[in-house]
Amino acid sequence: MDGMTTLQFPRAHLFIVVILSFGLSSFVIAKFTDDPAEDRFTTESVLLDLPQIEDKALSNQASAPVDSEAITPAVAELAMLPPRTAEPELRPQPQWQEISTKVQPGDNLALIFKRNGLSARDVHLVSTSKPLGSRLKSIFPGHELTFFVDDEKRLMRLDYSSGPLDTLAFERNGEGFDAEQITAEPERVLAYKHGTIDHSLFVASQRAGLTDALTMRLAQIFQWDIDFVLDIRPGDAFYVVFEELYHDDEFVGHGNILAAEFVNQGEPYQAIQYAKEGAQPNYYAPNGNSMRKAFLRAPVEFSRISSNFNLRRVHPLWKTSRPHRGIDYAAPAGTPILAAGDGKVKIASRTQANGNYVVIQHGEQFVTKYLHLKNFGRGIKSGQRVKQGQTIGYVGSTGWATGPHLHYEFLVNGVHQNPRTVSLPNAAPIPKGELPFFHAHTQQYLALLDNYKSQVSLALAR
Ligand SMILES: [Zn+2]
Numbered sequence: 008m009d010g011m012t013t014l015q016f017p018r019a020h021l022f023i024v025v026i027l028s029f030g031l032s033s034f035v036i037a038k039f040t041d042d043p044a045e046d047r048f049t050t051e052s053v054l055l056d057l058p059q060i061e062d063k064a065l066s067n068q069a070s071a072p073v074d075s076e077a078i079t080p081a082v083a084e085l086a087m088l089p090p091r092t093a094e095p096e097l098r099p100q101p102q103w104q105e106i107s108t109k110v111q112p113g114d115n116l117a118l119i120f121k122r123n124g125l126s127a128r129d130v131h132l133v134s135t136s137k138p139l140g141s142r143l144k145s146i147f148p149g150h151e152l153t154f155f156v157d158d159e160k161r162l163m164r165l166d167y168s169s170g171p172l173d174t175l176a177f178e179r180n181g182e183g184f185d186a187e188q189i190t191a192e193p194e195r196v197l198a199y200k201h202g203t204i205d206h207s208l209f210v211a212s213q214r215a216g217l218t219d220a221l222t223m224r225l226a227q228i229f230q231w232d233i234d235f236v237l238d239i240r241p242g243d244a245f246y247v248v249f250e251e252l253y254h255d256d257e258f259v260g261h262g263n264i265l266a267a268e269f270v271n272q273g274e275p276y277q278a279i280q281y282a283k284e285g286a287q288p289n290y291y292a293p294n295g296n297s298m299r300k301a302f303l304r305a306p307v308e309f310s311r312i313s314s315n316f317n318l319r320r321v322h323p324l325w326k327t328s329r330p331h332r333g334i335d336y337a338a339p340a341g342t343p344i345l346a347a348g349d350g351k352v353k354i355a356s357r358t359q360a361n362g363n364y365v366v367i368q369h370g371e372q373f374v375t376k377y378l379h380l381k382n383f384g385r386g387i388k389s390g391q392r393v394k395q396g397q398t399i400g401y402v403g404s405t406g407w408a409t410g411p412h413l414h415y416e417f418l419v420n421g422v423h424q425n426p427r428t429v430s431l432p433n434a435a436p437i438p439k440g441e442l443p444f445f446h447a448h449t450q451q452y453l454a455l456l457d458n459y460k461s462q463v464s465l466a467l468a469r
Contacts, residue, residue, distance in 0.1 A: 103155040103163050110150045116143050123154060129162040132184060133177050139186035142175055143167060171259040193252035195262055197455070201463045204243040208235050211245075221249065221261055228278045228290045229269045231300050244270045246463065248455050263288065266452040268460065277456070279449040281437070293453055295437035295445050301369070302348040302431045303395065306377065307402060307413045309336035316425035332423040333376065333416035340381055340411040342402040346393040347375045347417075355388050355399075362405025367393060374421075378414035379406050395434075 106123050120130045134143045146152075146167070155164040165177040165184075172191045177184040202215035212222040225247060226235050233239075250262025268277045278298050282288035290298040314320075314335035350369035357363050363380035365387060381403025393399060404411045417426040437445045 100155070100163070103157055106154040106156065108152050108154075110146045110148050110152065112148045114146070114148065116146065119152060124160055125154065125156065125162055126160070132182065133162065133165055136177060136184040136186060139175055139177070139188065140184065171254045171257060191254055193254045193259055193262075195250045196253055197265075198249055198251045199459050200245075200247045200249070201459070202245055204239060204245075205241050206239070208239060208243075208245075217247070218261065221247075221264070224264055225267060225269075228264065228267060228298055229271075229276055231298060232276050233269060233271045238271055240272050243272065246456060246460050248452060248459065266449075266456045268456055277453070279452050281445060281449055283441075289434075291437060291445070291449070293449065295442050297434035297436055299395075299434045300431040301395075301434045302373070302375070302417075303345060304427070304431065305334075305336060306345045306347040306375070306415060307336050307338055307342055309338045309342075309413070311337050313337040313410075313412050316423075316427065318423075333378075333414050334426050335412045335414050336402075337410065337412045338402045340401070340403050342411075343384075343398040344377055344380065344400045344402060344413055346395055346397045346399050347415075348373070348395045350375075350393055352387060352389055352391040352393060352399070355383055355391075358406065360407050362403065362408065363400065364406070365399050367399070372420055374416075374418040376414075376416040376418070378416075379404055379408040379412060381405065381411075 108119060108123060110119065116134055117127065117130050120127070134140045147169070151166075151168040153166040153168075154162060155166075157163050161179075163179045167175045167177070169175075172193060174189040174191070175186055176189055177186045200212075200215045200217050202211040202217070204211040208226060209219070209222055212219075212225070217225070225245065229235075246268045247264055248266040249264045251258060252260045252262050263280055266277070266279045268275055270276075277293055278290040279293065280288050281291050292298060312334060314331055316331060316334050318330040318332070320329060320331045344365075346367060348367075348369045350367040350373075352365060353368045353374070354364070354366040361378045363382060364376065364378045365380065365383065366377075367375050369375065377400060379402075380400035383400045384398040387393070387399050402411050402413050408414075415426055417424050417429055419429065
């Protein structure tokens with residue numbers, strides 16, 4: 008319901024948006040970098056001799072002299088992470104002629120074949136081959152095609168690369184083609200970055216040579232402890248150990264952040280990536296506590312709070328004393344609403360007052376409610392399990408609502424609490440029995456981080 012109070016909460020932007028994935032990341036980045044004071048920012052970027060840093064961006068810069076003794080052999084051994092699988096074996100015959108070409112704007116397969124003197128019949132054979140031939144219909148400019156042809160210009164083999172790591176290999180088999188998908192495992196190389204913040208994390212990160220996407224991931228890791236809009240102070244610093252991916256000595260992208268430290272107002276926060284075999288990786292503090300809370304503070308990216316939690320409110324429409332047991336987050340219709348935590352949908356239904364609404368049960372103790380939805384997220388129905396951050400619906404104004412907003416309620420043991428101030432439980436820590444394995448596994452990354460930090464401070468002291 009629309010209310011009388013209007014509070015600005017810019018702090019909500021970051022921690023919601025980072026959950027929403029990169030689709031929205033440009034919005035946040037714009038917010039952070041849109042600062043006229045940008046020129047004042049300084050970020051130290053020091054080149055240090057660390058285990059196998061193949062930092063192409065830094066290697067061009069004037070570097071500080073390097074102390075190779077500072078690296079303990081144990082740490083240096085970790086430098087090169089082993090490639091996960093062997094290189095695929097390509098089998099072109101020596102007598103075939105090889106023709107490599109790049110897809111140009113406006114190209115299609117027939118044009119490319121014609122341009123390279125290949126027959127329309129081979130276009131047909133290869134593009135209708137089962138099961139992968141249809142993939143050749145979605146070629147894009149920049150993709151690479153390599154033809155291997157015999158003396159009669161018959162296509163014997165076609166390699167189609169949609170990226171440095173992904174190749175489809177079509178090989179002639181009589182009057183058809185067999186196909187095989189080849190995914191190359193990139194070489195994973197450790198990289199290190201450090202920045203000191205004068206004002207904004209994003210400016211400091213750019214100075215340090217961190218991509219926006221990597222900065223988003225860094226902010227995402229610490230979002231539960233640090234409000235990157237309100238809590239950041241000059242002198243805050245970050246250290247990141249992450250993977251750079253290479254294939255044939257060419258940089259092809261960033262891998263994961265393995266370990267990171269963020270020093271906020273003098274307080275250091277450390278996080279290490281860890282995953283059980285086959286499970287999704289998460290970030291944990293060195294003691295095994297999860298970096299994240301079990302609930303998002305606000306389950307939607309909102310522009311303002313249109314009505315606060317107030318148990319003694321006089322209702323704006325009915326003029327009677329009617330408590331407001333939740334918070335109204337004003338947001339444009341269609342804005343995704345996220346499950347605040349892992350749980351099970353108890354109700355996904357519609358009433359006259361609530362409009363479309365969802366109730367989620369989180370374990371025994373907690374219930375969250377989401378009202379006035381325009382519509383439900385895909386697959387959202389009673390009994391459905393949901394993950395934190397999953398879209399369960401979209402902001403609307405169904406039911407008794409005067410404008411698009413999310414009415415959000417948070418119940419602990421059946422009692423309404425103020426969603427903005429209720430103390431949120433931590434997400435599950437590493438189970439006690441698994442802690443020895445966790446420590447054994449994460450110790451190496453903490454060592455890398457500590458080693459890097461001491462080298463940075465040595466370099467800065469010179
Ligand atoms: Zn409300």
